[in-house]
Amino acid sequence: xxxxxxxxxxxxxxxxxxxxxxxxxxxxxxxxxxxxxxxxxxxxxxxxxxxxxxxxxxxxxxxxxxxxxxxxxxxxxxxxxxxxxxxxxxxxxxxxxxxxxxxxxxxxxxxxxxxxxxxxxxxxxxxxxxxxxxxxxxxxxxxxxxxxxxxxxxxxxxxxxxxxxxxxxxxxxxxxxxxxxxxxxxxxxxxxxxxxxxxxxxxxxxxxxxxxxxxxxxxxxxxxxxxxxxxxxxxxxxxxxxxxxxxxxxxxxxxxxxx
Numbered sequence: 001x002x003x004x005x006x007x008x009x010x011x012x013x014x015x016x017x018x019x020x021x022x023x024x025x026x027x028x029x030x031x032x033x034x035x036x037x038x039x040x041x042x043x044x045x046x047x048x049x050x051x052x053x054x055x056x057x058x059x060x061x062x063x064x065x066x067x068x069x070x071x072x073x074x075x076x077x078x079x080x081x082x083x084x085x086x087x088x089x090x091x092x093x094x095x096x097x098x099x100x101x102x103x104x105x106x107x108x109x110x111x112x113x114x115x116x117x118x119x120x121x122x123x124x125x126x127x128x129x130x131x132x133x134x135x136x137x138x139x140x141x142x143x144x145x146x147x148x149x150x151x152x153x154x155x156x157x158x159x160x161x162x163x164x165x166x167x168x169x170x171x172x173x174x175x176x177x178x179x180x181x182x183x184x185x186x187x188x189x190x191x192x193x194x195x196x197x198x199x200x201x202x203x204x205x206x207x208x209x210x211x212x213x214x215x216x217x218x219x220x221x222x223x224x225x226x227x228x229x230x231x232x233x234x235x236x237x238x239x240x241x242x243x244x245x246x247x248x249x250x251x252x253x254x255x256x257x258x259x
Contacts, residue, residue: 007025073132074115077127078125079125082143089135090133091132092115093105095217103214108197120143121150182258185259187233192255207246210246236253
């Protein structure tokens with residue numbers, strides 16, 4: 001098992017027992033690789049599939065769910081993690097703040113995303129803050145349950161390694177854009193990121209509801225520069241702004257903005 005085996009059977013055994021054991025492992029691997037719905041039921045299915053039912057209790061649909069209000073902090077930088085979070089409903093951002101109080105948004109999370117797993121996997125304190133962008137509901141998975149699940153199942157471990165790899169790639173692209181993109185390109189990239197992340201159903205009337213401070217923190221520019229650029233985009237009919245909400249009118253042209 002330490003060499004990477006998924007299971008074992010002891011002698012004596014017959015062909016039927018061997019084939020059943022192989023079939024069981026293949027079925028579990030198939031279920032773990034499936035895209036599961038962003039609900040407690042989907043998470044429950046994942047845990048039931050991966051865990052040993054004799055040693056792990058599955059998460060019930062009506063338990064371990066906590067509600068958070070808009071602008072409420074889920075966790076704070078420097079605190080030691082005690083849980084893994086799974087988003088059932090709502091939107092969450094992670095951000096860092098420098099000594100002068102300026103913020104930089106480093107992650108956006110939506111329904112069906114896991115949150116706070118980097119600190120758990122690296123066994124260190126949080127190196128960012130997590131704040132609710134709109135009222136949210138999160139499944140709270142105790143650290144002990146997560147670690148037991150993770151280190152006893154290669155399929156689950158592989159899933160979180162993929163998440164870490166994707167996060168590293170996204171952060172590299174974000175830092176590259178902040179360092180070298182023009183102001184217009186930075187703002188258009190931020191708008192498109194929000195549009196793609198939170199408008200999965202391709203709703204033509206979808207609006208970006210985010211404070212200008214938070215949007216500036218995501219973009220990596222001064223608030224005044226952001227507001228001026230949004231005004232230019234509005235004049236060019238790329239976006240419209242109504243009561244503070246931003247509507248993307250011409251996604252293709254935003255994508256084609258050059259440095």
